[in-house]
Amino acid sequence: MKGHVNLLLLATLRRGPLHGYAVVEELRGTSEGAFDLAEGTVYPALYRLEGAGLLASKWTSLSGRRRRVYRLTGRGRTELSRERKEWKAFASAMESVVT
């Protein structure tokens, strides 16, 4: 999973903005437990993607608690599309070799 964290996070955020906890929960739920990120480590990955311009974030407030919500940018959608194509090509090639 380590080499595909970018793709997993971008894909998780494609349906709409989420905060860090929700990203981890959504990823765990969508993968039926196969991808279970260590909770705290999602934040350095989100900061990296934001630093690269693939995500944008803003503060919201929930019951007096500050919450940072992340969303895909246009560049993020383009990068997601590119990484999905690469993944499909890779998966197809692996399938051809191992089956």
Next chain:
Amino acid sequence: MIDRYLIDLRRALKEAGVDGGAAERVLAESRDHLLELAGEGDEPAAVARFGDARALAQQVAAQLATIRTRRATYGSFGALALAGAGYVGFFAAVNLGGGWPDIAAGSPAVLGILAGIGIFVFPQVAFVAGCLALLRALRLRRGAVLPADELRVMRSRAAVAVGAGWSSIACWAVYAVVFRSAAPLESWVAPAILGICVALAVPLGAGTIAVVRSAAPQAAPGPAGDVFDDFAPIFRLAPLRSLPQHPWRFAALFAAGIALVGFGLGWTEEGDPGSGIFRGAFEGLAVLICFAALGRRLALRR
């Protein structure tokens, strides 16, 4: 338990060089996440699932160091591009304002000569160092977290570039003051040059602050490449393949190339080969001196 964890996280972030707004953001997001986790169970379990505070702080610091160093490199290159426009403005002001006075005609003469030399040397150092910094940042733009030594090289190159940029505008300012009454310069030239210097101080100041800030977060340990990695496709060509093992041979060849260009420009501009030889020798020697003085700092040699 969550409050205790956040105190530990704050301390670990500070030790890793992350403070101010960046630290407050990490703490606020961590608090929100931990409270949601604890909502499903108990606080000790939430803290255990969230992960070690020190490890998280180090990951955040490494990420922040990479992000800030990249931004500082791009930002300082942008500032230097503006300084380059200012350089053109400086030359235009002198050429349109009567032409170049005799280099020894300044008051005091020594300052005028030093400023005259600096006007030619420092912008070239800024340009080369800035381009090298940008080249490395672009070459490594896909890396998630860059090792400490790579970031140090990028920062050093950006710092040398910005420093040379400051030295350039200092030399222009000194030139404007020292030659303000020297014929054939018209009276408006000196204020115009000083105005350019003041205007350029803003982007250069911003670039300086960005480079300084990028040094604070601790990066993940790891080695850096050198200039031969930056230009790897060129140094794979057969005639140049041995140069990475002989950096001084590379420096000598580069200096000879620059000297040849300087000779050509000097002869063309002044109309006599003697000026060309003088300029070529000066430029070639400047390259070798910079390679000796700044070679390791700019990762031109190990």
